[in-house]
Amino acid sequence: MEASKVDMYLMTAGKHFESHQIGFLREKLLALDDSKFVQLQSVSLKDPTILLIVSILGGQLGIDRFLVGDTGLGIGKLLTCGGLGIWALVDWFLIMGRTREVNFQNVQRVLM
Amino acid sequence: MTRQKLYSLVLVLSIAGYLWLIVNLFPDWLFLHESPEVCLIKIVTGFPCPSCGTTRAVLFFSQGEWMTSFLMNPFGMLIVFSLVVFPVWILIDLIRGTSGFLIFYNKTEIFFRQKMVAILAICLVLLNWIWNFTKGF
Numbered sequence: 001m002e003a004s005k006v007d008m009y010l011m012t013a014g015k016h017f018e019s020h021q022i023g024f025l026r027e028k029l030l031a032l033d034d035s036k037f038v039q040l041q042s043v044s045l046k047d048p049t050i051l052l053i054v055s056i057l058g059g060q061l062g063i064d065r066f067l068v069g070d071t072g073l074g075i076g077k078l079l080t081c082g083g084l085g086i087w088a089l090v091d092w093f094l095i096m097g098r099t100r101e102v103n104f105q106n107v108q109r110v111l112m
Numbered sequence: 113m114t115r116q117k118l119y120s121l122v123l124v125l126s127i128a129g130y131l132w133l134i135v136n137l138f139p140d141w142l143f144l145h146e147s148p149e150v151c152l153i154k155i156v157t158g159f160p161c162p163s164c165g166t167t168r169a170v171l172f173f174s175q176g177e178w179m180t181s182f183l184m185n186p187f188g189m190l191i192v193f194s195l196v197v198f199p200v201w202i203l204i205d206l207i208r209g210t211s212g213f214l215i216f217y218n219k220t221e222i223f224f225r226q227k228m229v230a231i232l233a234i235c236l237v238l239l240n241w242i243w244n245f246t247k248g249f
Contacts, residue, residue, distance in 0.1 A: 060152050060161055071221040072113070076125065078237065079187050079194075081163040083125065084132060084150045 001032050009040070016045040016103045025104075028111045040110050045103045048096040055095040059088040064095050068102055115214045119202050122213075126199040129191070133174075136167055162241040163187050170195075184247075186240060 006029040014022060032040070046068065055064035062077030082088030135142060153161040169188020172181035181188050201213045224230055 070113070071224050072217050073121075075220075075224065079163055079166070079190055080125070080129070081151050081161055081166065084128070085152045086128075086150075088152060 001029055001034055001037060003030065005037065006030055009037075013045055016047065016100060017107075018097070018100045018104070021100075021104050025107065032111060036110060040107065043106050043110055045106070046099050048099040051095050051099045052092065055088075055092050059091050059095075060085070064091060068095065068099055070098070113214075113217070115211055118214055118217060119206065122198050122202060126195055129195050132167065133170065136171060160241075160244045160247075162237050162244060164244055165247070166191055185244070 006026060009029065010022060010026060017025060029040075051064055051068060054067060058064065059077070060082035062074035062082070065071075065074035065077055077083060077087055077091075080087070083090075135148070139148075149155060151161055151164055153159065154164060163185065165185035166187045169181045169184040169186075170191055172178075172184055173188055173192050198213070201216075205211060205213050224233060
């Protein structure tokens with residue numbers, strides 16, 4: 001793919017990934033075939049900030065974990081009242097990283 | 113979710129669960145006069161969350177009062193099942209080197225991701241929540 005296209009994608013979608021993943025992504029995207037660009041753009045990326053807000057408001061019910069795709073952990077959080085409130089609190093700090101990780105995994109599926 | 117991550121998480125949660133039960137059975141040990149309030153939703157809004165009453169439900173279940181336990185909060189039964197079965201299952205898996213619990217976990221996730229199942233589960237949780245409101249915790 002052209003460098004300008006890749007840079008534009010990374011500029012718009014960059015905040016959805018960990019900063020240390022950007023370099024790796026750029027390399028992979030440059031080597032990617034042009035025909036896969038549409039497929040890449042159709043990958044739904046979750047906004048870490050939104051997930052943080054959801055985690056603060058509905059973390060006790062596990063809604064953040066359900067949204068990010070960790071259904072099992074979501075059920076666990078829901079049944080245990082957010083892990084007695086402690087797990088819900090810890091997740092305020094973990095959920096943004098987890099969202100970026102999931103986004104990276106989703107994009108990797110197109111790259112592979 | 114990797115096997116090691118899941119197993120350590122569930123084991124830690126189970127130990128925390130048993131510790132929490134001990135705290136609630138013998139609050140005097142921590143110089144508490146009654147069991148502590150930890151539900152963030154209840155502390156902030158004053159209204160119960162869907163799983164409020166689960167601890168009491170588990171305690172009633174352990175005393176053999178199954179009907180009272182169910183009426184207190186049906187989630188209690190699920191928690192009792194998880195607390196009894198999951199740690200044993202994981203320990204057996206660890207000893208044998210198998211991944212039975214991980215497979216069960218992944219299958220449960222796939223099951224609950226089906227649209228109809230998810231909607232039904234959400235409705236049940238909401239109904240339980242409404243029921244909790246009427247109990248006046």
